[in-house]
Amino acid sequence: MTQGSYIDLLKRTLIVVGVALVPVLVWYLFDVVLIAFGAIIFATLLWLGAEPFMRWLSMREGIALVLSGLMILLIVTTAGFLLGTQIAGQLQDVIQRAGSAASELQANLASSDLGKFVLEHVGGGGVSLTGTLASVLTVSSNLIEGVVIALISGIYIAAQPRLYRDGFVQLFPPRMHPLVIKRLGAITDALRLWLIGQLIQMVLIGALATLFVWIIGVPSPAALGLIAGLGEFVPYIGPIVAAVPAILVALTKSWQTALWTVMAYIALNQIEGHLVIPLIQRHLVFIPPAVILLGIVAITSLFGLAAAVFAAPITVVIFIAVKILYVRDTLHEPTQIPGES
DSSP: OOHHHHHHHHHHHHHHHHHHHHHHHHHHTHHHHHHHHHHHHHHHHHHHHHHHHHHHSOOOHHHHHHHHHHHHHHHHHHHHHHHHHHHHHHHHHHHHHHHHHHHHHHHHHHTSHHHHHHHHHHHTTOOOHHHHHHHHHHHHHHHHHHHHHHHHHHHHHHHSHHHHHHHHHTTSOGGGHHHHHHHHHHHHHHHHHHHHHHHHHHHHHHHHHHHHHHHHTOSOHHHHHHHHHHHTTSTTHHHHHHHHHHHHHHHTTOHHHHHHHHHHHHHHHHHIIIIIHHHHHHHSOOOOHHHHHHHHHHHHHHHOGGGGGTHHHHHHHHHHHIIIIIIITTSOOOOOOTTOO
């Protein structure tokens, strides 16, 4: 073999090894991937806030982004100032009531043979609220650190999006640069539309949940509405998890209140599934429900509970990338991409 053949063989070997190592690197660096994804979502949110300033007031990108950041900061600060004390007190009340209801439920289960069987197979014979609280605090500490890094990184990405886009594009051969830029734009547009839809959904469901539990008379309606709204960021699974604290809090009043709360959240789920989601997806982005649900379960199973926060947007990106890169570019099949006219 000539020297050129050896060099060509070495290049091919390095490429194969590099491709093989990608899944391993993703596995061990998934926390970094999550933070990067959070930064991209925050950068997208900044651009969403900047678009009205650029479109309607003809402002430059830099000024519009600064105003967008200030607007988001003002909204968060104002909400925290006006509702912070009330929400904090209500959240504390929710935690105490939910813990009391869980302990009472555990005691009732332990008093029967069937209940003991359930406890043995679900929690290994008991549920430690102290251990659960410690686990939550540990996750919260890591979460705060990740959020801070994601926010700072998101600001940098929003300020110079082309710099980071061009850096990614340079990983491909020069002849592919225009195509990669076009495909990245399509994926970004789809993620942007999905984020708009989720924000609308979170606000609507959070407001409706607050109204429903307030009418029923469940304590701390604002905190429960906040939990319901935040839960919407993880489709299908988040709303179910968000209903648990409301039911537990309602149990501290009476079983009738808990029953009404269950019915209210079922009605809320029906309103969301038959009115809110179809209306949003019709105008923004449609992802088959099974794809989102299976994506969330798969990503959470592989990388842990923390991955559930960004499992839905990651699934959206993968779904759109498959439609563009495989269905359209490889199979040459016609397929509709969100954001395309």
